[in-house]
Amino acid sequence: MAARIGIFFVFVAVFLSISAFSSAQDLQIVNAERRIDLSSHIVKAFLTLKVENIGKDPAAEMLLAFPPTQIKNLAMVQALAITGKKKKKTYLPLDVKPTERPDAPNDTGYYRVKFISPLGPGETVSLEVLYILTHSLEPFPVEITQSESQLVYYHDSAVILSPYHIKQQTTFVKTPTTRVESFTSIEPANRAGKEIKYGPYENRASYSYTPVIIHFENNSPFAVVEELVREIEISHWGSLQITESYRLTHGGARHKGVFSRVDYQSKRSVSGASSFNALLAVLPPRVNSVYYRDNIGNISTSHLRTGFRKSELEFEPRYPLFGGWSATFVIGYRVPLEDYLFEASDGRRYLNFTFGCPLVETIVNKLTLKVVLPEGSKDPSAVLPFTVNQELEVKYSYLDIVGRTVVVLQKDNVVPTHNVPFQVYYTFKPIYMLAEPFMLVTAFFLVFVASLAYVHIDLNIVKK
């Protein structure tokens, strides 16, 4: 299916490339090298581009193009500009934004990369681009039994899709094992060990597209968190309570037929190769009161190693996850407040915490991060390096009257590279901390006063 779309795309691309927007033609890519890493279910592609301005006007930005099958699975695009010579290379992060073009051929998606300084005519610049694709390995066969290992398809183009003319390009594809069932060969292409090399191809017109399919073995854990809700509750009494509820599935080839415990236990190497049973969560250092449970109680298989720089929680779901199986669980922990809550120069407080999912090598389809501010805090604002949906909620917790403001940050398609710090700013007066103790004291006082009054008041109608 995807292949057919790809072929169709080539035709369209050829037609459209003639009429492609003129401004794009001011740039050309002198040399492109792409390395695609398929060793886990998160596809990482590194592009090294050498861009030249062949137009007359300085160019402030360039475009990266992605086919529609990839654009919806694109979790992240990062670009770095390389300056300096070989020994003294420095990397400068560039501003990357998704963008739309009205004349985009065949639903091509674009990202706009802004150069540090506009590229003058005749100048060249070297760029490193990293983009991450999720859900791009399609299991085939779709259903496997316990003893089979998992084979997947990867669809892409042998040449880089680009709105610019590319003079020379090479693509390297790295597979997890040497077992590659088949791959589309576009001459010159060859395979050595775990690597497939496409190219070098010379002088490809803009919007060239040559679809390839690689069919290979990938038994790495396809751990997909369908939904993750992280709740960070700030208590000014000294701790940060984090509760993460997961819905985890195995996103690989579906399990078919029998699950035999004998085979799974005795022939571990061949049986259930594509399944996974162990997960690793990287938690903050100085974490305490860690719990791991689901809605029917504790799950007793976990180990916690606390370290100076990070803590590692090694845990297992209740049962091994085979393709298509899912499990839900909750991880909760507490960290000291002083590590994460700071006071800004303008008197506001801010929480500095890590975004993303603590599980290593997992995709999160939908991440909702809720920062529960203490009762009485005002003017919340979140600062993140990428765009997320933001909204505000109110949550009522222990003995609240006005409720706590909750900053809800929601993002789809989150990968481990999204684990970067973010900040939530708010104002808070410490006097509010005393509201609840004061309420309790008052309530007890009233109870005693009432009982005092009751003892001393004679409620009898008739005097005895």
Added chain:
Amino acid sequence: MAALESPQPGTPTAMRNAFGNVLSVLILVLIGVLAFSIRLFSVIKYESVIHEFDPYFNYRVTQFLSKNGIYEFWNWFDDRTWYPLGRVIGGTVYPGLTLTAGTIWWVLNSLNIPLSVETVCVFTAPVFSAFASWATYLLTKEVKGSGAGLAAAALLAMVPSYISRSVAGSYDNEAVAIFALIFTFYLYIKTLNTGSLFYATLNALAYFYMVCSWGGYTFIINLIPMHVLLCIVTGRYSPRLYIAYAPLVVLGTLLAALVPVVGFNAVLTSEHFASFLVFIIIHVVALVYYIKGILSPKMFKVAVTLVVSIGMVVCFIVVAILVALVASSPTGGWSGRSLSLLDPTYASKYIPIIASVSEHQPPTWPSYFMDINVLAFLVPAGIIACFSPLSDASSFVVLYIVMSVYFSGVMVRLMLVLAPAACIMSGIALSQAFDVFTGSIKYQLGASSNSTDDAEDNTSTNNAPKDDASAGKTDKGEEIVKERSSKKGKKKEREPADKPSVKSKIKKKALVLPLEASIVALLLLIMLGAFYVIHCVWAAAEAYSAPSIVLTSQSRDGLHVFDDFRESYAWLSHNTDVDDKVASWWDYGYQTTAMANRTVIVDNNTWNNTHIATVGTAMSSPEKAAWEIFNSLDVKYVLVVFGGLIGYPSDDINKFLWMVRIGGGVFPHIKEADYLRDGQYRIDSEATPTMLNCLMYKLSYYRFVETDGKGYDRVRRTEIGKKNFKLTHFEEVFTSHHWMVRIYKLKPPRNRIRGRTKKLKSKTSSGLSSKSVKKNPWI
């Protein structure tokens, strides 16, 4: 001493009483804390989780209640269980517990205390055991004074029998019902002592709560009439008795009929007839007393002969009608459980399903020692103490203990009803014994040093106000008490406070023991108490805290956790379709619906014997027949519990004979003898072919031989009989980590081969119908 014997309104006594009240409130609070905290071992040692089987059902109902509200709850038709029959939960469940926990949850949440339903359910039982010990205090106080009350409350707070049903997480009806039971009895005694209609009304309400909570309410509605009858027979009739009883029957029955699960049973079944009979009798007696009051003795004699002759006729007619009514119903109007109470052999003869439950078995002697421990020795002393002097209240307690001893002897579960009675009796016994011993010590010391007594009196009143006047000296003896168990020591000090005047007089005259003997006896009693405390703590910590869904075993290389049940329930809930039906033996029905949220065929509410027998038949049939039975019930998965790999003894193979018996009780082609070799139940190579080919055997031991090469079953301690076999109609879809739960899927029916289809068609309809009849043996 003079101050005590004649209570003056003077300040020392008033102060002493005030201090005493504050102190006893403090002690009661501490007892409550003790009752609550001794039940937290399960949370500390394991986790905050619902235990066992029935609590899971109650938890599920509470979840439904908190989510959908009370009206939806009354109308709840549960289609997740007893497929395809379903069950009307709102009308067949005792709602007291769930409504209680639901209300607590609702109150907490409206105060913005966001506790989960599960947390509330887990801690309901400990909270109510604190209430129960306070109710025991009240009840015993009414019988024998507050000293005995405090002793009884402390004993009840930690009696192992009650702990076994009310540890944190044991979210079962009994947890709430024991409190309701004791409280109802307290209000009854209170009414009896005061003759207040206010308490009588409260009593009816408490009885209503009890009816809501537990089927054991029939114990109340039979015990109280018995006591009333006893009072009447022994000539203790009084208007107070009338007020205590008549409103209870009228209001109580009306209120009980409001509970859907009881409904018209409150007037129709034999369990309640005793109360109506006594109701009539008490009116007759009241009428007689009334007439006796207004007539002259001569006229009264005439009236008696008249009334007796008419009354006999009326009674005869009423009894005849009752007998006819009772005789017309097959079980004589008695439910199976009640009948097995009256005739302990009834269940094992007629209803295997009741007999198959271990808690319906008669207890063994060790279980008495385990569950009420030293109370068993103190009870007789308490009974004797109740007879001196015998009051209405103490006769009730004596009757209560006698009846509960009988019932506990029939059914181990009713040990729970015995426990409060034993605690009350032992509390009385301990308190009286301490009274006597400390009293005689005081007397002895008082006799020797009468002069110093008064001097010390003044000083001691301030700091030890509850003690007798001569407390100064005895404090030395009592210091040991305080050291050993401070709570108890304080309690014992308190007895003489409430009913001191009359009794201390008697004691001093009649029951003066030598000083040394008293001190030794006191020490022995304290040791007895200490032993009881140690035993209770041990029982709470070691014996009764295991949640039974998680098993642990201590081995050389640390603690092993067997969490297989939840592993497989979690697997079922996440990896099967939400409407799939799971068949298992009924023990696991509640857990499957609550934890896996899947429809089950039978569950622990064993209301339909035929349905259970169908599952039992399927389990004891060969594979093909079993497949057909399960397929006709839309079953997709079959769950069996197997302990042979790790040695978990209460697995399905050990329960299998009950399946055969219950199945055979309805479907006669299943014969128990086919599964036994020379009357012995075995699964090794000597086992009968029927046994080795039945579904339960096959599902339990499928590919078991591949684990160790021999197929050694660690529960039965033998190698299995049939080792290598294939399944034709089932396929293994999940086996838990320690093999404790194995889940099989029914294979889809095979496509019919053309020839066979043709044959079937040619046979036409008559052949088809006869065949289908043959296929479904349970129709």
